[in-house]
Each structure stands twice: as structure tokens, then as C-alpha cells.
Amino acid sequence: VATTGFREGHVEVGGVRIPYADAGQGAPLVHLHGAGGLRLTRAHELLTRQFRVLAFELPEGPAPEHTLALALATLGLDTFNLLGTSIAGAAALALALQEPRRVRALVLESPAAIRPDGRGADLERRLAGLATPTLVLFGTVDDVVPPAMGRVYKALMANCHLVFVYAAGHAIAADRPEAFAEVVADFLERHEAFVISRAQTVIHP
Amino acid sequence: VKVSFFETVRYRAPEALPSEWPVPSGSYDPDAGAQAYRAMIERLEYVEELGFDWVSVSEHHYSPRILTPSPIVSAAFIAAHLKRITIALLGPIVPHSNPVRVAEELAMLDTMAQGRLVVGLLRGTANEAMTYDLNPQEARERTDEGMELILRAWTEPQPFGWQGRHFQYRTISIWPRPLQQPHPPTFALGTSRESCEFAARHHLGCGVSYGPFEVMAKATRYYREQCARHGWQPSPEQIVYRANMLVAETDEDAQALLRAQPNQAPFTMRAGVRDAVMTLDSRNIAGEARAPVVSGALPTTFVGSPDTVVEQVRRCREVVGAGVLDLSLHPPGSGDLDPLMRALELFGKKVLPRIREI
Numbered sequence: 001v002a003t004t005g006f007r008e009g010h011v012e013v014g015g016v017r018i019p020y021a022d023a024g025q026g027a028p029l030v031h032l033h034g035a036g037g038l039r040l041t042r043a044h045e046l047l048t049r050q051f052r053v054l055a056f057e058l059p060e061g062p063a064p065e066h067t068l069a070l071a072l073a074t075l076g077l078d079t080f081n082l083l084g085t086s087i088a089g090a091a092a093l094a095l096a097l098q099e100p101r102r103v104r105a106l107v108l109e110s111p112a113a114i115r116p117d118g119r120g121a122d123l124e125r126r127l128a129g130l131a132t133p134t135l136v137l138f139g140t141v142d143d144v145v146p147p148a149m150g151r152v153y154k155a156l157m158a159n160c161h162l163v164f165v166y167a168a169g170h171a172i173a174a175d176r177p178e179a180f181a182e183v184v185a186d187f188l189e190r191h192e193a194f195v196i197s198r199a200q201t202v203i204h205p
Numbered sequence: 206v207k208v209s210f211f212e213t214v215r216y217r218a219p220e221a222l223p224s225e226w227p228v229p230s231g232s233y234d235p236d237a238g239a240q241a242y243r244a245m246i247e248r249l250e251y252v253e254e255l256g257f258d259w260v261s262v263s264e265h266h267y268s269p270r271i272l273t274p275s276p277i278v279s280a281a282f283i284a285a286h287l288k289r290i291t292i293a294l295l296g297p298i299v300p301h302s303n304p305v306r307v308a309e310e311l312a313m314l315d316t317m318a319q320g321r322l323v324v325g326l327l328r329g330t331a332n333e334a335m336t337y338d339l340n341p342q343e344a345r346e347r348t349d350e351g352m353e354l355i356l357r358a359w360t361e362p363q364p365f366g367w368q369g370r371h372f373q374y375r376t377i378s379i380w381p382r383p384l385q386q387p388h389p390p391t392f393a394l395g396t397s398r399e400s401c402e403f404a405a406r407h408h409l410g411c412g413v414s415y416g417p418f419e420v421m422a423k424a425t426r427y428y429r430e431q432c433a434r435h436g437w438q439p440s441p442e443q444i445v446y447r448a449n450m451l452v453a454e455t456d457e458d459a460q461a462l463l464r465a466q467p468n469q470a471p472f473t474m475r476a477g478v479r480d481a482v483m484t485l486d487s488r489n490i491a492g493e494a495r496a497p498v499v500s501g502a503l504p505t506t507f508v509g510s511p512d513t514v515v516e517q518v519r520r521c522r523e524v525v526g527a528g529v530l531d532l533s534l535h536p537p538g539s540g541d542l543d544p545l546m547r548a549l550e551l552f553g554k555k556v557l558p559r560i561r562e563i
Contacts, residue, residue, distance in 0.1 A: 137368075140353065140357075150363070150365070151361065151362055151363040151365075154363040154364070154365070155363055161366060161375075162363055162364070162365045162366065163365065163366035163367070163368050163375070164357065164365055164366070164367055164368065165368045166350055166353065166354075166367065166368065166369040166370060166372075167350070167369075167370065176368075179368045179369075179370075180368075182368070183366070183368050194375060195366075195375040195376045196375075197375065199373075
């Protein structure tokens with residue numbers, strides 16, 4: 001994990017050692033990586049401009065959310081933003097369901113938590129009860145999880161926004177880091193109000 | 206084949222116009238304009254009566270040559286006056302547009318016209334770069350992204366945001382959606398590799414225009430290859446060929462009409478502007494580079510008596526593979542209506558009934 005400015009650390013919970021990378025200042029943003037393992041991208045760097053980004057190795061086992069909840073408490077992170085990528089979408093949702101007060105906002109990057117073949121049905125049934133502000137991102141050329149799955153989260157969750165990232169595949173943050181970081185940061189800062197543009201178009205005022 | 210009449214409004218200038226493009230709007234005559242739009246409806250009633258399948262409209266700006274800067278307005282006006290014919294909107298220039306607005310307007314129009322809409326989406330001709338300050342180097346990318354957004358806006362059931370390269374929206378949820386589901390028959394218009402690939406990827410039709418059969422066939426062949434790569438085969442109706450046709454009673458008369466055609470576009474750009482367009486605008490036919498058309502006249506690929514033209518249509522069907530011909534029966538920019546009406550009648554009575562089964 002050699003990306004500028006990131007420090008490597010680890011936290012121990014019940015004998016389990018969880019490595020993480022940490023950089024930036026501001027509200028904490030906890031990232032749970034996808035199947036490729038913990039890899040830092042330019043998107044992480046961009047997000048450190050506004051957030052303290054903590055990218056964790058996903059603990060092994062059937063319910064990583066329990067271990068993570070304890071690990072984050074150990075690090076003194078009472079409340080935090082949570083970003084789950086691909087297969088970690090399920091862990092991120094489970095953590096948000098387990099700790100609704102602590103997770104301020106949730107971002108799911110190409111989540112694989114609910115699959116077209118019916119996998120994830122248990123989690124799917126619990127989503128209606130989750131009020132956490134949630135942003136679901138899918139790349140328009142995702143060839144791992146069909147982007148049309150985005151509408152399932154949007155339809156089920158009370159406070160969910162769905163955004164397609166054009167020309168990005170399954171690894172949105174790697175394919176379009178600036179676009180990814182911009183929409184994630186705006187959402188984490190403003191939650192549902194991010195639908196109202198603050199972009200300035202005036203030139204030579 | 207199906208046959209489409211390309212309607213360009215036929216503005217007849219009361220006085221000679223400056224030949225530079227853009228044409229100063231001060232030289233526009235409002236009464237002549239009103240007359241042109243009135244006459245358009247009368248003409249199209251006749252087109253419908255003759256049995257044309259479609260009437261098509263296009264988007265062009267800043268000159269009287271084709272008086273439809275907003276093809277959606279033209280299409281809506283035509284749809285309100287004609288009850289049977291399919292309205293082919295070929296099409297909104299996507300890189301100029303707000304794609305969400307285009308999706309909304311086309312959905313409205315499809316619904317208001319009771320599902321009589323056909324849509325072509327395109328990058329636009331090289332001269333349109335001056336319109337709305339479109340950077341020719343960005344036009345291709347904006348077109349692809351805009352087309353994809355239009356398709357998504359038509360079909361996505363939940364409100365969604367779009368984090369594009371050229372377009373960004375946080376919330377899109379259009380009402381109405383199109384009457385034709387999931388959306389009206391849609392074509393990606395153009396001969397370029399990118400356009401053919403987009404059409405193949407999204408199961409859209411393909412539209413080519415004006416070039417000789419063999420050249421257009423390069424594009425349609427490439428399109429069919431790409432469709433096969435994506436696991437499907439387009440129907441003949443999914444390939445449109447827009448062309449100029451000069452039909453007359455005899456081959457000699459038709460050849461005489463051809464000889465009388467100008468070899469320059471009626472309104473031309475200043476040399477420096479043309480050079481800038483030539484430098485910044487890159488085009489291709491199925492991947493083979495070609496120069497953008499900026500001031501030259503467009504070729505006429507059907508010329509002759511009804512018998513000759515029927516044979517040319519047969520050959521075109523074989524070579525280009527187009528199941529829809531979108532025709533100008535008289536130079537699109539000409540306001541001289543008598544020859545157009547003569548050609549229309551001749552075509553409608555002596556050609557149209559004979560090419561249906563081709």
C-alpha cells in the first residue's frame with residue numbers, strides 16, 4: 001500500500017489483527033475493499049482532502065461486521081462514514097444495520113450484496129429497515145454485477161440515492177477516480193441535499 | 206423497402222441571400238417563413254396520401270437551407286397535422302443537447318403521436334460545430350455519452366444520478382416515459398466506427414447518408430459485424446440510408462437535372478473557419494479516415510427514369526442492405542417547389558409501388 005501520505009497501522013480485536021491504512025483529516029471515512037484486497041487508489045488520495053480515510057483489510061469469517069465494530073471502537077471512532085466496495089457491500093450494509101447510530105452515511109461502490117441469482121436475499125429483506133443515508137454507485141460498463149441491480153437498493157432503502165458513473169467498470173474508483181471522489185465527497189458532506197447543485201457556472205464575473 | 210420523405214421546409218427567399226454561412230438572420234423574411242411551414246403541411250399531406258411510410262426531419266442551424274433548428278418542434282407540428290405517417294426524428298444533435306431534456310421531449314412526442322415516433326441520434330454535421338460553440342474534438346465523446354444517457358433515462362425505473370465525463374446530473378426521473386416500450390425504434394446515425402459500435406452494443410439501428418452505395422456498404426457491413434459480435438442480427442428495417450434522388454420521366458431528363466446541380470453548398474464558411482473545422486473535426490467510415498464535409502455539395506446516388514431508379518433501389522438494397530430509404534427528391538435546400546412536386550408525384554406513383562417488395 002504505497003500511496004502518498006498513507007500510514008500503515010493495525011488494530012487487534014480478540015486476537016485478530018486487522019491491518020489498515022490511514023491518511024487525511026476530517027470526518028472519518030472507513031473503506032472496506034473488494035475481492036482484489038486492500039489497494040489504495042488515486043480516489044483514496046483525493047478523498048483525504050476532506051476526510052480521514054481509513055482503509056481496512058476485511059476480517060475473514062462469516063460476520064466481519066462484529067469484528068469491525070469493535071476494531072473501530074478500539075481506534076476511538078465512535079461515528080464514521082462507511083464505504084463498501086463490491087463484495088464488501090454486504091459487510092458494510094451489515095455494519096450499518098448493526099450500528100445504525102454510528103454509521104453517519106453509507107456509500108456502496110458496485111455492491112455485490114444482492115445478486116440477480118437471488119444471493120443476498122436475507123440481507124435484502126432487512127434493507128427496508130435501514131434509514132442510513134446511502135449512496136449506491138454503479139459503473140455503466142460493470143461486467144461483474146449488472147448496473148441494473150442499483151434500482152433494487154434504491155427501491156428498498158428509505159434514504160438511498162443511485163448514481164451511475166459513466167464509462168466506469170466494476171472498479172469505479174480505479175477507472176474514474178476524480179468522478180468517484182467528487183460524488184462521494186459531496187454526498188458524505190451533504191447527504192440528500194447533494195441533489196441541489198452548488199456548481200458555479202459564471203465566468204468572468 | 207420502406208420509404209421516408211426527408212422534409213426540409215423549403216424556405217423560398219423573396220430576395221437573393223448572402224452566400225456566407227451562417228446566413229445573417231436579418232435577411233430572414235417572416236412571411237416567407239410562415240408560408241414555408243404552411244406549405245410543408247400541405248406537401249406532407251400529399252406525401253402521406255402517396256403512401257410514404259415515414260416523414261423525417263433533421264436538425265440544422267443558422268441558415269435557410271433546412272429550416273428545422275429544433276426537429277422536435279417540427280416533428281410535433283407534423284404529428285399534430287398528420288394522422289397515420291410515422292414521424293422520424295433524425296435527429297437531435299446529441300452533443301448540442303441536454304440529453305435528459307431530449308429523452309423527455311421524445312417520450313412526450315412518442316406518447317402524443319400515439320407511438321408513431323422513430324428516433325435517430327447523431328453527432329451532427331461538421332458545420333454545426335459553430336452552433337452553440339461545440340468543440341469538434343469533444344463532439345464524438347459527448348454524443349456517445351449523451352446517447353447512453355438518453356437510453357438510460359427512458360428505461361431506468363428509479364430516480365438516478367449520472368456522473369458522466371461531459372454530463373452530470375444528480376437526479377433524473379422522466380415523466381412521461383415513451384409509449385413504445387422500452388423506447389421508440391432508435392438509430393445511431395453515422396458511418397463512423399464509434400457510431401456503428403454504439404448501435405451494435407445497444408441493439409439500435411444504424412443510419413448512413415448520402416455516400417455512394419459501395420462506401421456506405423463499408424459502414425453497414427461493419428455495423429452488422431459488430432452486431433454479430435454482440436450476439437444479434439439487425440433486421441433490414443434497422444438500417445436507414447438517407448440519399449438524394451433525381452427522378453424524371455426519362456433518363457435524359459434526370460441526367461439534365463443532375464447536370465444543373467450546383468457543386469458547392471449554397472452557403473459556405475469563411476476559409477479560416479473551414480480550416481479550423483477541418484483540423485479539429487475527425488471523421489471516419491468504419492474506421493477509415495474521411496474528411497468532414499464542410500462546403501461541398503452532397504452526392505446524388507439515385508438518378509434516372511422510374512425504371513432506372515427501381516433498379517438502383519434494388520442494387521442499393523443488395524449492396525448497402527438498407528431496409529429504409531430516406532429520400533430528398535429535389536436538392537434539400539431548394540425553395541423551388543414545382544420540380545419537387547413533380548418528382549414527388551412521379552416517385553409516389555411510378556416508383557414507390559414497385560419498390561415495396563424489394
